Each structure stands twice: as structure tokens, then as C-alpha cells.
Amino acid sequence: MTSTSIDEADLIAALRARDEVAFASLVDQHAPAMLRVARGYVGTHEAAEEVVQEAWIALLKGIDGFQGRSSLRTWLFTVLINIAKKRGLRDRSDVDVEIAAYTGGTVDPKRFRDNDDQWPGHWKDEAVPHPFPETPEGSVLGQEMRAVTRRELDKLPERQRLVVTMRDMLDMDAAEVSRLMEITAANQRVLLHRGRAAVRAALEDYLRETV
Numbered sequence: 001m002t003s004t005s006i007d008e009a010d011l012i013a014a015l016r017a018r019d020e021v022a023f024a025s026l027v028d029q030h031a032p033a034m035l036r037v038a039r040g041y042v043g044t045h046e047a048a049e050e051v052v053q054e055a056w057i058a059l060l061k062g063i064d065g066f067q068g069r070s071s072l073r074t075w076l077f078t079v080l081i082n083i084a085k086k087r088g089l090r091d092r093s094d095v096d097v098e099i100a101a102y103t104g105g106t107v108d109p110k111r112f113r114d115n116d117d118q119w120p121g122h123w124k125d126e127a128v129p130h131p132f133p134e135t136p137e138g139s140v141l142g143q144e145m146r147a148v149t150r151r152e153l154d155k156l157p158e159r160q161r162l163v164v165t166m167r168d169m170l171d172m173d174a175a176e177v178s179r180l181m182e183i184t185a186a187n188q189r190v191l192l193h194r195g196r197a198a199v200r201a202a203l204e205d206y207l208r209e210t211v
Contacts, residue, residue: 012063034055034076036170037080041081041085051088052080055079077180151202152202156195164199
């Protein structure tokens with residue numbers, strides 16, 4: 001039994017029949033998310049748009065051979081990421097990736113527990129972030145806080161940025177992100193924790209200055 005649902009089977013059949021309406025609907029559904037993911041791998045918005053365009057072309061060329069071992073979305077994003085890696089992923093060794101995962105971001109490493117702790121990588125008790133204040137001005141600050149969040153996301157090491165984007169902005173589940181990025185569940189948790197912590201620290205600083 002494959003992971004292809006009945007509704008998805010109909011969509012795949014329509015795509016194989018070169019149904020333009022079905023294809024346009026798929027583009028509307030996934031193009032914004034694909035652009036955000038592609039932007040995590042390449043240096044410019046224009047390059048990301050080209051990567052997305054290549055992914056759609058690859059889908060049209062490959063849909064006849066799609067066997068449904070994964071969902072159509074997972075397959076599409078896998079194609080996208082492979083293209084993006086070839087286009088713009090920086091050349092780095094596995095050691096560099098692990099260093100970025102454990103030391104990247106804008107949060108002082110001293111705020112986290114050591115590797116020999118029972119909960120390595122998590123907040124120390126005295127360093128847990130203060131909760132954001134709930135004030136009447138919160139709605140006014142919302143737009144500015146989103147801008148701060150986007151700016152800090154762009155500063156994150158590549159894999160932290162991609163994990164946070166996929167999990168928190170695109171609402172992908174952990175298993176799908178691990179498959180797409182070819183990382184372990186444990187590595188994803190560390191990347192997500194550090195990425196979220198870095199963004200939260202920037203928001204704490206912003207609120208401290210404005211509230």
C-alpha cells in the first residue's frame with residue numbers, strides 16, 4: 001500500500017493528463033512555500049525563483065514515473081531541494097554542518113546545558129527566556145516583530161534556517177522535514193531548538209527596547 005490518497009490519486013491522474021487547471025491549482029498551493037525553501041539554499045530571490053521554476057518543469061517531466069512511495073508534496077519538495085543544492089548550496093564538510101548546528105545562531109552558548117548534561121542543548125534554569133509581555137500594544141508591535149523574525153531567520157546557519165522555516169512557517173511535520181533534509185530526528189531537534197532560540201533572543205532584545 002502506498003501513501004497516495006484517493007484525492008491525490010485523482011490529482012496525479014489529472015497531472016498525467018496534462019490538465020492545466022490541476023497544475024495551476026498545485027502551483028498556487030505550493031509555490032510560496034517552495035520559494036521560501038529554495039531561498040534557504042541559494043543566494044538571491046531571483047535564483048530561488050529559477051529553482052522553483054526548474055522544480056515545476058521536473059514535476060511535469062517526471063509525473064508519469066511517480067510511483068507514490070511518498071506523498072506528492074514530499075516528492076515535489078525533494079526534487080526542489082535537490083535542484084537547489086546543485087544550484088547554490090555552499091560547499092561544506094559534515095564537520096562544518098555539525099559545528100553550525102551546535103554553535104550557530106545569536107544566542108550566547110553559555111545559556112544552554114553542556115553535552116554531558118542530562119538535557120544537552122536545552123536552556124539552563126537561570127537562562128530560560130522571559131515570557132513575552134501581553135500588552136494592548138501587542139497588535140501594534142506585531143508587524144515589526146514579524147520583520148525582526150524574518151531578519152533573524154536570514155542570519156541563521158543554513159540548516160537551522162531551513163528547519164525553522166519548514167516546521168514553523170510551512171507547518172511541515174518532523175518526519176517529513178527529516179526526510180527532505182536527510183537528517184536524523186535528533187539532529188533536527190537540535191537545529192530547531194537552536195534556531196528558535198536565536199530568533200526568540202532577538203525578539204526579547206527588541207521588546208526590551210520598545211516595551
